[in-house]
Amino acid sequence: MSAEFSGGPEDSALSELLDRSMPADAEAVATVVDAISETLAQLEVPEQKRFEIALAVQEALANAVVHGCGNDRSKQVRCQLKSDAQGRIVIIVTDPGPGFSPDLQSDPKQGESLYDDHGRGVYLIRQLMDEVQFERSGSEIRMWKY
Amino acid sequence: MGQAVDGLRQAMQEAVGSGDTRIVLNLAEVPMIDSSGIGLLVRFLASTKQLGGNIKLVQPNKFAIQTLRLVGVLNLFEVFDNDDAAVDSFA
Numbered sequence: 001m002s003a004e005f006s007g008g009p010e011d012s013a014l015s016e017l018l019d020r021s022m023p024a025d026a027e028a029v030a031t032v033v034d035a036i037s038e039t040l041a042q043l044e045v046p047e048q049k050r051f052e053i054a055l056a057v058q059e060a061l062a063n064a065v066v067h068g069c070g071n072d073r074s075k076q077v078r079c080q081l082k083s084d085a086q087g088r089i090v091i092i093v094t095d096p097g098p099g100f101s102p103d104l105q106s107d108p109k110q111g112e113s114l115y116d117d118h119g120r121g122v123y124l125i126r127q128l129m130d131e132v133q134f135e136r137s138g139s140e141i142r143m144w145k146y
Numbered sequence: 147m148g149q150a151v152d153g154l155r156q157a158m159q160e161a162v163g164s165g166d167t168r169i170v171l172n173l174a175e176v177p178m179i180d181s182s183g184i185g186l187l188v189r190f191l192a193s194t195k196q197l198g199g200n201i202k203l204v205q206p207n208k209f210a211i212q213t214l215r216l217v218g219v220l221n222l223f224e225v226f227d228n229d230d231a232a233v234d235s236f237a
Contacts, residue, residue: 026149
């Protein structure tokens with residue numbers, strides 16, 4: 001199901017459905033995820049696809065809050081929901097942090113990693129979404145669902 | 147993440163801290179499990195098993211099942227349709 005990014009439309013070809021900025025706070029994550037889910041429901045996106053997008057957004061926002069902002073509520077995380085002419089959906093999550101190297105993420109299904117209490121977020125996003133791209137040294141993630 | 151995971155962490159810590167290592171966790175009202183929740187579950191699964199106990203899951207919805215399977219931890223847990231069956235499995 002997952003694949004690395006092979007090139008989506010330019011931003012100018014995308015229609016904006018939602019644009020939210022939130023404080024880097026765990027409780028704010030749920031509010032934005034709910035808003036994304038409601039928007040997708042209004043667009044009559046099927047339940048299974050809504051769930052997969054919602055969980056991917058939850059993971060991306062959690063990473064942004066914890067790693068990108070260090071749980072500092074004075075910092076802001078931006079979440080944009082857009083679609084292209086073919087109805088493909090992209091969610092862009094941006095944080096003000098220094099970014100990270102997604103290629104260094106280990107496989108959480110291997111050996112002792114199974115019992116680790118962290119390290120599954122990016123793996124889950126890649127499994128749930130169709131294309132995933134990291135920009136700005138990893139401080140921005142673009143997640144596509146077809 | 148957030149209050150839900152914090153609340154579960156506190157409850158599990160209290161249970162394990164008081165010697166209750168045989169735990170039944172009813173997930174019927176849990177719409178979604180994220181990576182922080184999964185991390186918490188597997189961490190406490192490991193610690194309860196080390197103490198001779200276990201964590202049994204009851205009524206996880208299809209999305210929770212799918213998520214646990216995606217990250218390869220579903221088969222670490224026994225899953226039951228109701229609380230009684232999960233409790234009886236400890237006998």
